[in-house]
Amino acid sequence: MDNVVNRLIRYAKVHSESEYHGRETNPTDLREFDMAKLLVQELKDLGIENAFCDEHCYVYGxxxxxxxxxxxxxxxxxxxxxxxxxxxxxxxxPQVIHYEGGDILLNKEQNIVMEAAMYPELAKFVGQDLVCTDGTTLLGADDKAGIAIILQAVEEILAEGKPHGRICIAFTPDEEIGKGTDNFDVEGFGADFGFTVDGGDITDYEYETFNAAKANITITGLSIHPGFSKDVMRNALLIAMEYNGLLPPMETPVNTEGYEGFYHLLEMNGGVEKAVLTYIIRDHSMERFLERKAQMHKAAEMINRRYGEGTAVADVWDQYYNMYEKLKDHMEIVELAETAMKAAGIEKPTHSAIRGGTDGCMLTFKGLLCPNLPCASHNPHGRFEFSPVPSLETGVRTVKNVLSAELLEKIEFRKEK
Ligand SMILES: [Zn+2]
Structure with missing residues (x-):
């Protein structure tokens, strides 16, 4: 029998970073296949002979x-x-460090220290073993701890011979750059519902996300020699600034938290003749999300009234939606997650509204209801990422519980097929 810590360490050592500007299709970097091949082999070693990796680097079993x-x-x-x-x-x-409290010396040679003052949540894990980095790379527990938890849970369930329903397993590429479900075969996967096992403190699960849109605002100006431009020039850059001034100044990421949505000016490019503003728009509430998108168009109309039709063109498109919109009619799936966590020893599971999205959003709107279970990655995407060993073990118990016949017998829900 393997264990979840060895699994995490083994997977963490495989370089499988995705690329923002990599290949157009999955995977964005071919090295992701290294991870996929290893996992197909490990699934087969567990006796899951049907496991395979498709040409887009999705692993199924x-x-x-x-x-x-x-x-x-x-x-x-x-x-x-x-x-x-x-x-x-x-x-x-990766290295396993027994945490006694205080700062953690990750790398003696380079004197890299994780300071307790910077990361106060460390206090929760005094007396525990932590899987850490050597301070020079990320750990990749986001989301290799999720993979380790899933495979460990499946190995244990098979070994124990306890009754369970059909289990569908998928490992995806390119989640971190927002392409994790582009080629996901929901139908072939065949699950009635699912869980992503990704990110977050092991006591916190998630079923609310942002609704998300992106917008390009193209401003067309009119250039002329500045010395002869009186009453003629229309400076696209200045008009772009005016456009931004029409949006509520306090509704930006830096001023918002919890359930407060925002407009985020992501990029601003251009010159006198032409300028493009790129925004992302986020809100948990579908109603406010629609209002925000309408506001982007209204601001463009206002500019056009001032400077002439066609000066500002707003192109707004949706990216993903709050999975709660779909899950609210099937809360038994969310309750299953919570019951499984409690049965795994978490006294009070919490759920936070994610100020972002997950692969589960896309899957939910592709027809696979998919809340998120935590995988105990702390400080993800950075050199101070770590995973507490007891949390990883709790994660394994949680996943075993969502698969157990005992809890599933209470669920009526079946996907329409
Ligand atoms: Zn992740």
Whole structure:
């Protein structure tokens, strides 16, 4: 029998960073196949002979229901194999450190220290073993801890021979750059509902995300020699600034938290003749999300009234939606997550509204309801990422519980097929 810590360490050492400006299709970097091939082999080693990796670098595998459990819902488990390009994932050297409190010396040679004052949540883990980096790379527990938890849970369930329904497993590429579900085969996957196992403190699960849109505002100006430009020039850059001035100044990421949405000016490019503003628009509430998108168009109309039709053109498109819009009619799936966490020893599971999205958003709107279970990655996307060992073990118990016949027998929900 393997264990979840060895698994995490083994997977963390595989360089599988995705690329913002990599290949157009999945995977954005071919090295992600290294991780995929390893996982297909490990699934086969567990006796899951049907495991395979497709040409887009998605790994799938299925465990059939135990006799008598064929009518239970088929539960999907999804984790992503790539790590964030924001911090290097090459030559990751994980180490297990017993945490006694205070600062943690990660790297003696380079004097890299994780300071307790900077990361107050460390206090929760005094007396525990932590899987850490050597301070020079990310750990990639986001989301390799998710993979480790899933495979460990499946190995244990198979070994224990306890009754379970059909288990559908998928590992995806390119989540970190927002392409994690582009080529996901929801139909072939065949789960009635699923869980992503990704990110976050092991006590916190998630089923609310932002609704998300992106917008390009193109401003067309009119250039003329500045010395002869009186009453003629229309400076696209100044008009772009005016456009931004028409949006509520306090509704930006730096001024908002919790359930407060925002407009975020992401990029601003141009000259006198032409300027383009790129925004992202976020809100948990669908109603306010629609209002925000309408506001982008209204501001463009206002500019056009001032400077002439066609001066500002707003191109707004949706990126993903709050999975709660779909899950609210099937809260038994969310309750299953919470019950499973409690049965794993978490006294009071919490759920926070994510100020972002997950692969589960896309999957939910592609027809696979998919809240998120935590995988105990702390300080993700950075050199101070770590994963507490007891949290990883709790994660394994949680996943075993969502697969158990005992809890699934109470779930009526079946996906329409
Ligand atoms: Zn992740």
């Amino acid at each position: 299925w465990v059939e229901a135990t006799p008598g459990c064929e009518n239970l819902p088929a539960v999907g488990l999804v984790a992503h194999m790539d790590t964030s390009p924001d911090c290097t994932g090459k030559d990751v050297k």
